[in-house]
Amino acid sequence: MGRQAKGLETELTAAKDSLLTFVSGLHLKSVELVSLTSEKKSGFALPATITTEPKTTVEREEDGAADILCHYSVRAIPKGANATKTSMRVLAVYTVSYAFDGKLSDESRSFLKQNALMTSWPYFRHVVQTATSDMGLPPLTIDLVRATDEPSKRRNTSSED
Numbered sequence: 001m002g003r004q005a006k007g008l009e010t011e012l013t014a015a016k017d018s019l020l021t022f023v024s025g026l027h028l029k030s031v032e033l034v035s036l037t038s039e040k041k042s043g044f045a046l047p048a049t050i051t052t053e054p055k056t057t058v059e060r061e062e063d064g065a066a067d068i069l070c071h072y073s074v075r076a077i078p079k080g081a082n083a084t085k086t087s088m089r090v091l092a093v094y095t096v097s098y099a100f101d102g103k104l105s106d107e108s109r110s111f112l113k114q115n116a117l118m119t120s121w122p123y124f125r126h127v128v129q130t131a132t133s134d135m136g137l138p139p140l141t142i143d144l145v146r147a148t149d150e151p152s153k154r155r156n157t158s159s160e161d
Contacts, residue, residue: 015107022108025101029065031120035093038131044087045137048076052142054121056113059095063103068116070094072124074142090131094120121145 053073060067076088096116104112125142132140 018105019107019111022100022102022105022111026112027099028119029097029099030095031123032095032097033092033123033127034069034095035091036127037089037091038135039089040135040137041087044076044078046076047079048087049079050140050142051075051077052145054117054145056117058109058113061104061109064099064101066098066100066104066109066112068096068098068112070096070116070120070124072121074128074140076140088132088135088137090128092124092127094123096120117145 051074053075055071057069057071058066059069070093072090072092072094074090075086077085078087081087094116096119098112098116100108121144128142129139132138
């Protein structure tokens with residue numbers, strides 16, 4: 001192994017050790033729903049194209065504590081409808097609060113944002129199932145969250161999906 005490879009390996013090992021140390025002192029303090037909006041246009045029915053979009057931002061950061069905002073949306077457009085006309089949507093924002101030892105590095109901040117996304121997603125899935133059922137639709141089970149801020153799409157092929 002050359003000098004550059006050994007240097008990179010040492011750097012990666014140090015980053016991994018630092019993140020493991022951070023995680024060992026990490027504590028989830030709360031998951032709170034801070035905003036919820038849902039709507040269904042008259043006449044909306046499945047099948048539809050369902051788009052889910054998660055986004056995370058750091059709301060508050062200080063030594064030993066951070067709050068991460070998780071913004072989620074589910075939008076549905078009926079099969080054959082204009083793609084710009086959302087017919088059903090559920091939007092929610094959660095605050096996920098953490099306590100930890102020390103200060104956040106770029107790596108630990110990124111880890112917290114991904115962890116907040118994974119931690120609050122089941123809460124959002126529950127809200128979507130409840131809201132769609134309350135709208136008179138079959139309860140919608142949204143897909144797993146992807147560790148990215150990119151929207152994902154899937155097509156419901158029937159009202160049974």
